[in-house]
Amino acid sequence: MITVERLGLHLLLAVLVAVSAGSAEPSVQQEKEKNKDSAPKANKATAKSLEPKQQPKKEAQAKRPVPRVVQAQWTDETFDQWVFQQDRTASGARRRIDSQLALRIDDIDRVCRLTEGQKKKLELAAHGDIKRFFDRYETIKKKFQSLKNDQQQVNNMWQEISPLQISLQGGLFDSDSLLQKLLKHTLTSEQFVRYQGAARERRDFHHRADIELVIAAWDQSMPLSEVQRRDLTTFLANETKPPRKSGVYDYHVIICQLSHLPEEKLKSHFDDMQWKVVKWYLAQIRAMEPWLKQSGQWPGDDDELEQADVRPATPE
Amino acid sequence: MQRGRFNRSLDPRIPIAEAVAKSVAKIVPAEQAARYQKEVDERDRSRKQTVVLNLVAKMDRILVLTVEQREKLTKILEKNWKGSWELQTLVYGGQYFPQMPDAEITPLLTESQKTVWRGVQKGINFGFQAGMLPGLELGEEVWDNGPGDPAAAGKAVTGDKPAGKLVEKR
Numbered sequence: 424m425i426t427v428e429r430l431g432l433h434l435l436l437a438v439l440v441a442v443s444a445g446s447a448e449p450s451v452q453q454e455k456e457k458n459k460d461s462a463p464k465a466n467k468a469t470a471k472s473l474e475p476k477q478q479p480k481k482e483a484q485a486k487r488p489v490p491r492v493v494q495a496q497w498t499d500e501t502f503d504q505w506v507f508q509q510d511r512t513a514s515g516a517r518r519r520i521d522s523q524l525a526l527r528i529d530d531i532d533r534v535c536r537l538t539e540g541q542k543k544k545l546e547l548a549a550h551g552d553i554k555r556f557f558d559r560y561e562t563i564k565k566k567f568q569s570l571k572n573d574q575q576q577v578n579n580m581w582q583e584i585s586p587l588q589i590s591l592q593g594g595l596f597d598s599d600s601l602l603q604k605l606l607k608h609t610l611t612s613e614q615f616v617r618y619q620g621a622a623r624e625r626r627d628f629h630h631r632a633d634i635e636l637v638i639a640a641w642d643q644s645m646p647l648s649e650v651q652r653r654d655l656t657t658f659l660a661n662e663t664k665p666p667r668k669s670g671v672y673d674y675h676v677i678i679c680q681l682s683h684l685p686e687e688k689l690k691s692h693f694d695d696m697q698w699k700v701v702k703w704y705l706a707q708i709r710a711m712e713p714w715l716k717q718s719g720q721w722p723g724d725d726d727e728l729e730q731a732d733v734r735p736a737t738p739e
Numbered sequence: 740m741q742r743g744r745f746n747r748s749l750d751p752r753i754p755i756a757e758a759v760a761k762s763v764a765k766i767v768p769a770e771q772a773a774r775y776q777k778e779v780d781e782r783d784r785s786r787k788q789t790v791v792l793n794l795v796a797k798m799d800r801i802l803v804l805t806v807e808q809r810e811k812l813t814k815i816l817e818k819n820w821k822g823s824w825e826l827q828t829l830v831y832g833g834q835y836f837p838q839m840p841d842a843e844i845t846p847l848l849t850e851s852q853k854t855v856w857r858g859v860q861k862g863i864n865f866g867f868q869a870g871m872l873p874g875l876e877l878g879e880e881v882w883d884n885g886p887g888d889p890a891a892a893g894k895a896v897t898g899d900k901p902a903g904k905l906v907e908k909r
Contacts, residue, residue, distance in 0.1 A: 509860050522855045526803040529851060533805065594800065624806065625799070632796035635789040642782065649781040669800060 497571040502564055506587050513560065517553075520595060524549045527596055531606070534621045535614035548605040552595045560587055586718050593670035599719060630665040633673040640674070645700040655692055662688075664722035666715075676720055678708040790824050791816045797836065801859060802852045815843045836861040 503512050510516035528545060531537060537545070563583045570576040596602045610618060638655050641647060647655070659677065662684060666676040681689060682705040690698050715721050760779055764772040795812050798804065804812070819840040839861055845853055 519855070519858065522851065522858075523801070523803075525851050526855065529849070530803040530805075628799070628809065629796050632789075632792045636793055639786055639789040642786070646782065649778060649785070652785055 497567075497577055499564070499568065502567050502571075502584075505584055506560060506563075507591065508588065510591075513557070516591060517557075520553055520556075520591075523594060524553070524596070527594075527602070530621075531618060534617050535610055537614075541609050544609050545602060545605060548601040549596060551601045555601070556587075556590055556595050559590075563587065589668065589670055589672070589718050589720065593668040593720075597668045599668075626665050629669055629673070630663075631660070633665065633677050634659040634663070636674055637677050641697075641701065641704070644704075645697045647697070651692065658692060666720045667722050668718075668720045670720070672711075672715060672718075672720055675708050675711050676715055676722065678704055679712045679715060680722070681705060682709045682712075787817075787820060791820070794824065794836070794839075798856075802848065802855060804852075808847055811847055812844065815840060815847075819843065838862045 507513065507516040510519055524546070527549070528537075528542060531545065532542065535541075563580070566583070567577070567580060570580065606618065607615065634656060637659065638647070638652055641655075642652065659681070663677050663680045666673050689701070693701055712721070756779065760776060763775045767775070791813055794816055795804075795809050798812060799809060802808075816839075821837070824837045836859060841856075841861075845856070848856055
């Protein structure tokens with residue numbers, strides 16, 4: 424099992440790979456390159472001003488290893504880009520979250536036909552979720568500002584930054600949100616049943632997409648037959664639950680759950696060679712389980728929470 | 740195999756798969772070759788379905804679509820399928836989309852959804868990714884039946900288990 428610190432570093436690496444692969448966000452590598460670039464330029468400028476006969480001596484000096492202390496220069500903007508990723512800034516993220524909220528309320532309204540009073544209550548709860556997120560962000564940012572010149576401390580801070588990223592990726596209005604909690608007490612029984620039906624349909628749709636993604640990833644590494652793909656789709660649908668917070672780690676949540684099944688149950692779907700590959704996947708991703716739990720993505724036993732605690736709202 | 744305008748040089752698996760299919764057609768009887776090709780086509784169809792389904796799911800996370808919108812989007816993406824909508828864009832995170840057929844997608848959306856969709860970053864391509872198996876030693880495949888061996892016929896890759904017995908080279 425990897426330690427939380429190592430996991431933080433792994434996450435940092437994963438983010439850096441993603442960032443350097445496609446987005447325009449500056450990466451640690453770029454920051455380092457910037458520092459690296461500035462040093463040779465200074466040497467070049469100095470060399471130009473030297474007399475030709477002095478150059479060999481100077482070059483010899485330049486070849487000598489000179490101890491150099493490279494101080495990481497993390498800025499507040501860098502921190503914001505880590506947290507808000509494609510939104511880049513808090514205000515950009517805020518705009519996107521507000522739009523998401525509007526879409527969310529529209530959806531609930533479409534399914535439940537809300538009264539104005541209900542709509543206002545739900546909006547208020549959702550604004551509470553938004554405030555809660557930005558309060559967390561401000562707290563962590565303050566900590567970052569006090570530690571930003573210490574590389575090791577900044578690395579350790581990924582344990583705190585990564586849950587912020589996950590919250591944003593999965594949306595702020597998941598099953599733990601104030602919005603979801605208030606729904607139960609704001610909607611009438613009839614509305615709530617309709618809402619639950621729609622939510623369950625959506626969750627099942629996403630779960631099916633996640634399952635197909637897992638099977639496609641396996642198929643990419645070790646070709647499966649059509650019969651195996653069909654068989655595994657049914658098996659995974661029966662044996663796994665959707666993640667509690669949907670996002671980019673849904674795939675890992677599914678595979679981690681498989682690692683809890685009795686080996687024979689899973690092994691019977693593969694031949695010996697394929698099983699080696701599957702075992703490798705399970706071992707790799709199993710190490711992420713503590714973090715998946717810690718970040719609230721692991722499906723809980725109370726995933727049907729909404730069903731268990733239905734209290735009809737007082738009609739308005 | 741419909742691969743759209745995907746830059747084939749990005750994914751070495753495509754020419755390898757095609758070369759294998761060609762060899763199979765030459766070596767095995769026509770019936771077996773047809774069965775193998777069927778399996779290859781099924782794999783391609785399944786992969787395409789996974790990508791489309793996941794793109795719609797990703798859009799749904801952002802736009803909170805209705806069931807009807809999701810169904811229509813699925814049809815649009817199937818119709819406009821591009822080989823470049825590779826799995827890596829899906830694996831590498833919910834925030835990245837390939838270039839999408841917006842001319843057909845936008846009319847399906849509500850005004851609020853359109854506003855959000857316009858702000859979504861699209862057109863990110865990570866290039867080839869060879870899966871997630873760095874350095875896993877699987878051993879060499881040795882087939883216990885020679886090519887064209889009647890015993891191997893009927894047990895080709897289309898069955899529940901792959902044909903032949905896989906033996907690890909020592």
